[in-house]
Amino acid sequence: MKVLLLGAPGAGKGTQAQFITAAFGIPQISTGDMLRAAVKAGTPLGVEAKQIMDAGGLVRDDIIIGLVKERIAQPDCAQGFLFDGFPRTLAQAEAMVAAGVDLDAVVEIDVPDAAIIERMSGRRVHLASGRTYHIAHNPPKVDGKDDVTGEDLVQRDDDKEETVKKRLEVYHEQTEVLVGFYRNLTGAAAPQYIKIDGTQAVEQVKADVLAALGK
Numbered sequence: 751m752k753v754l755l756l757g758a759p760g761a762g763k764g765t766q767a768q769f770i771t772a773a774f775g776i777p778q779i780s781t782g783d784m785l786r787a788a789v790k791a792g793t794p795l796g797v798e799a800k801q802i803m804d805a806g807g808l809v810r811d812d813i814i815i816g817l818v819k820e821r822i823a824q825p826d827c828a829q830g831f832l833f834d835g836f837p838r839t840l841a842q843a844e845a846m847v848a849a850g851v852d853l854d855a856v857v858e859i860d861v862p863d864a865a866i867i868e869r870m871s872g873r874r875v876h877l878a879s880g881r882t883y884h885i886a887h888n889p890p891k892v893d894g895k896d897d898v899t900g901e902d903l904v905q906r907d908d909d910k911e912e913t914v915k916k917r918l919e920v921y922h923e924q925t926e927v928l929v930g931f932y933r934n935l936t937g938a939a940a941p942q943y944i945k946i947d948g949t950q951a952v953e954q955v956k957a958d959v960l961a962a963l964g965k
């Protein structure tokens with residue numbers, strides 16, 4: 751099962767990713783998490799990516815495509831995977847089609863821009879795992895601590911209001927075009943296209959996503 755989660759920054763991709771990966775037993779491939787790991791490790795990629803991410807821009811297509819191709823060649827991806835935050839440009843999507851990566855389903859989580867800023871300001875993350883919470887809508891069991899490890903939760907550097915606005919702009923300019931791209935694919939490359947109302951509560955979004963995917 752190869753699934754893509756598509757949606758604006760803060761639409762709830764990471765939140766729903768954990769439910770889909772658990773339901774299908776497939777790994778999550780989040781290019782955002784991979785880049786944040788590189789930033790934390792201080793690798794040359796991380797140093798370059800941090801500036802771009804903090805400004806709300808996109809890391810170069812060739813770098814991202816290389817990272818993902820390497821990742822999907824790993825044995826744990828043989829039965830499928832969940833893309834979260836990738837592809838997010840036409841070039842990235844076309845590179846996957848050219849590489850013969852046919853997606854079974856594209857799940858678009860739809861949330862209007864107005865709701866996004868509030869979500870981002872309340873977001874807290876466990877950096878090592880990518881697990882995501884919201885202080886009001888999806889709080890951890892213990893304030894400020896990850897449910898699984900008990901380690902500290904942090905705010906992401908790119909969740910400042912100006913950066914979120916820039917990320918939304920970039921989404922509309924460069925990523926939204928993928929809706930038409932995947933809806934218009936034909937033949938073996940054509941995925942099932944599913945659009946979900948992401949303004950509902952986390953549990954309802956989860957129920958809708960899993961039902962649409964046949965679980």
Ligand code: AP5
Nearest residue numbers: 759760761762763764765781782809835869873883884952
């Ligand atoms: P990335 O990490 O992919 O960020 P993003 O796409 O901007 O999305 P987010 O992770 O911010 O949001 P999300 O949809 O996962 O929402 P979440 O579940 O956390 O990318 C970061 C940066 O890396 C990019 O800006 C770019 O620079 C670079 N990058 C990454 N991939 C790249 C690529 N392919 N090419 C080039 N550059 C790339 O939820 C958000 C909040 O809302 C949380 O607090 C959550 O608890 C809450 N919430 C979730 N669902 C609900 C709900 N139903 N109701 C209420 N609150 C909810």
Ligand code: ZN
Nearest residue numbers: 763764782835
């Ligand atoms: Zn995310």
